[in-house]
Amino acid sequence: MAERPLLVIAAGGTGGHMFPAQALAETMLSRGWRVILSTDPRGARYTGAFPEAVQIEQVSSATFARGGILAKLIAPFQILGGAISAIFAFRRHRPAVVVGFGGYPSIPALAAATILKLPRAIHEQNGVLGRVNQVFAKRVDAVACGTWPTELPEGVTGDHTGNPVRRAIRDKAGSPYIPPGDHPMQVLVLGGSQGARILSDMVPAAIAELPETVRAYTRVSHQARPEDHERVTAFYAEHGIRADVQPFFHDVPERMSEAQLVVARSGASTVADLTVIGRPSILIPLAAAIRDEQAANARGLVDAGAAIMIRESLLDVSSLSEHMALILENPDGAVKMAHAALTIGLPDAAERLADLVTTLAERREIGHET
Template sequence: MSTQPYLLIAAGGTGGHMFPAQALSEAMLARGWRVSLSTDARGARYAGNFPEAVTRQVTAAATFAQGSKLTRALTPLTIARGVATTTWEMYRDRPDVVIGFGGYPALPAMAAAGILRIPRLIHEQNGVLGRVNRHFASRVDLVACGTWPTPLPEGAVGEHVGNPVRATILEAAGAPYRLSPDGGIDILVIGGSQGAGLFSSVVPEAISKLPWDIRDRLRLSQQVRPEDMERVQQKYAELEVEAELRPFFDDVPERLAWASLVISRSGASSVADITVMGRPAVLIPYAAALDDHQNANAQGLVEAGGAFVIQESELTPKLLAGHITEILSDPEGAAAMAQACLSQGKPDATAHLAELVEALRKTKGRPE
């Protein structure tokens, strides 16, 4: 059996859970740890960018919030099967530490670690605990908080860590901000699955309302759903705006480094990337987010002066155009926003979280 310390990461299938989990896996491998990822079949499809050295453990998981009536009725049995299978796997190959990043696929591993009394902690990316993390918060050794302050239940021990960002983001972190009165202007629009549809309608109309001296200098990168691609491309062609549209950008760090302005949802990972890079932003929180956590994520950045926030219910092309114009017509003010944004970043979040994992192993792990 390997003498390497062993970390098991439990995470759900969205980018918000998987990006920080990926960042930690990279850091722990570099520190000489063996790392596994425990997730469900859906989560495994989002794990393609994890290092090859990270082994995947696909287990049964389910939620009461999705699926047919029959599927929801069988949820307790599915969860029980996942917990039993994961407990047996951990018994055979016992991790030194288990960390959960939230999402219902993390539940079996976190429950199994509790049964086997394995040291465990959770990382919560958002300013409001998700359901699975809320359930375990007072039962684990530590809650590492990505957003601060994050309200915690009685008995939970929390520490402000920040949200780990991927190595590719860190490599470009703090790149100089550029916006000149007469040079090119780069706008990055990243909506993800919870923003691309809405942004495809509102952003082109907002761009059409910008003053010509701004619009004429624009280079736009926008995430657009395939079904909207032709319509949005045609609109920008009519506006004579240089626009690169893709369903997904695999070079977000480079685009962030060149961005004069970012328009985005305020998911935890998006906010972490924007603040570590230091870019002015217009944030549109996802209205249907559980417990309104995207507003909580944006709060600190807005209060620091690094971003404007527009509620989805108030979002109009005219209002968005006004914010874009205010930022891009004032290079000095935009640079100040970039600096304020950078002040909110936590580029050391991954290292901090890795140190917590190692400390937990030393204080509560098995004797060496």
């Protein structure tokens, strides 16, 4: 009996890379493939929800974006070491396809696949290519795009697959939306997988400024950095606001499906989750993003009438509170926003990306036969 084909997924760094990688892994396993995840120690922190059948291999990698001069000098040698290890590993495992999801931890696997001329692809979650994906865009067989349109280098054609969402999100796809009213209302605050200090600075105070008729019914799930946890928890308690503050929510699908409003950064995974489950949102793009990709991610939801986008430079407590009240005091409008989010969702994004992977493998087989 022929051995099942192997997919190597290269991802790491943040949940924005790891969540769609997890979704592809789940889908390829269901199609009878074997899956290896190539990541670094930082990315390994997000592997707890990956299926047990996924083999996790940690590789040596590094980033030029953080650390001092010495760390930046050492980084190329760490990446080279990881690439050499990946070459030996690929000769042993013989992957049918290698897919990179961006971030420096994907460099060793993509470099090895390029050197060995294995079928390879990258998936870009944002509307603008990240640094690593920019490097490999012209060196892979396919560029899968999560946000459409995506800015691509001249001569590169993208495949609009959408951003794959985890099975737990797909299970909540199109969950019935309960409009805001005189009943407990859930507000979900997400700062991305790393949390966001500005949301911890602004959102609690904005909720405290809500009209009493709204605030009395508001319940908050707030993702905050560990160093902000104590002060955020204390603020909510002092103002009589029921809140669950945690550094990371492992049950985001459940919390989002129960939410009347989501206040969040506009990372690609968060935006994809919002369009699959269908919830009104207020999005605050990360101002420090060099390519302003989070604003590009939010634009589709804003244009569809599903979200309000507030630039970080324009964010203040009063305006945020006013926008929150606008949604929570207008049930008909909130329902329209929830439905509008669903109109631009691609719940089958993981299947689309899996189809692309399968096509690359089939092309290779045909090439070998001829």
